[in-house]
Amino acid sequence: MENNNEKKEEKQSFIAEARREQITEAAIRTLDKIGYVKASLSQIAKRAGISTALISYHFSDKNDLMNHVLMKLLERSTSYILERVRRESSVEKKLETFIAASLAYQGTHYAHNTALIEIVFHARTAENMPYYKLNEEKEDLLLLELQLILLEGQEQGVFGEFHVGVMSNTIQGAIGEYMFTTAATKKIDLETYSRELVNIVRKATK
Amino acid sequence: MENNNEKKEEKQSFIAEARREQITEAAIRTLDKIGYVKASLSQIAKRAGISTALISYHFSDKNDLMNHVLMKLLERSTSYILERVRRESSVEKKLETFIAASLAYQGTHYAHNTALIEIVFHARTAENMPYYKLNEEKEDLLLLELQLILLEGQEQGVFGEFHVGVMSNTIQGAIGEYMFTTAATKKIDLETYSRELVNIVRKATK
DNA sequence: CATAATTTTGATTGATTGATCAAATAAAAA
């Protein structure tokens, strides 16, 4: 089978799909362990136990591979969080669950988060635009859901007045920041951080 | 003069210091324009109008140069913000000024901020630890000042009860997030973002 | 089984990079 980088609608053979999965997982481990810059095809191949040429066979190029890894990582964290949020009925509970689940995912999937950050802050479009400056808005399902919760809460009179865009940014920023300033240094444990952040947001959205 | 990477206490000649300055500024422009990965010594030299070997003469290696650039960038933004914060007398005003000045600096020095991010998310220690996972705590003067303001406000009874570490993280997260989700897409203008964030923080710290 | 299609490898290629060095130039000191 030829390199299939047009669409993934083509039916992949079992082997091909399993290989792509295997390479993807090896790439995640590599990104976490040694970072994007050192994550050469040969390093990824080594961790996958295959030859570098095989990666080129299953992915059109390194960008194609990294995009695939990025999509997988985003899908996983997004579905993890959204599943839990949508189980709740009240907007207050939805908001609190959004925060708690986001932080919980960081705790249980630290390596995945590291790999995600490595890609987002290293990969660039063909026009050399860094991914971290893109923000496809419509593609950020988590941000969309968060803004929906906030808006609904305001309409129901459960939340007070505030700028939804700024508030959602603040919440996402506080969640993302945990990975950097706190998680690495173990200064504040996840449970405390989660509880206290929920308290702060609860008061801010009143 | 030999490469002086031990300490900068040695008295540099005027030429040497001016060159280092020139190279530093060229590096910042290069990082902003094409990013860390493509910011090779030859690209930086081109923008500085000198030869690549001259960079190696004034800096022991690329890491040394990038560390120097990073320090310069941190010094500038830190002093810009702290100067304005310390002009205020009340903790409420200090906190609001901290937020407004941080965001204002991003607006007026967007390229500097981009260069800073490029370094922080690409550079690694000799042990391959990424800078973004370091967080030297004692070296982050801004975080320290912010926590001091919050603590003082609580002692004075001006602020209510909340976890200072989480609150400072939230505020810094909201400020940093502007650069990504908002500044690039121009979705929310700086003035609005600043005003609304202050409102949110004011309520949260009550 | 025989043949075709798919999968996998090892070796190679061309491009880029950071660093080095001898030689040239400029500046400072004697």
Added chain:
DNA sequence: TTTTTATTTGATCAATCAATCAAAATTATG
């Protein structure tokens, strides 16, 4: 001015990497 020291350059080196390809191995198909 002469001599020493500092600065600058162009050329070169060794290393690394993504991509390519012919050939080998494996699997699927008739």
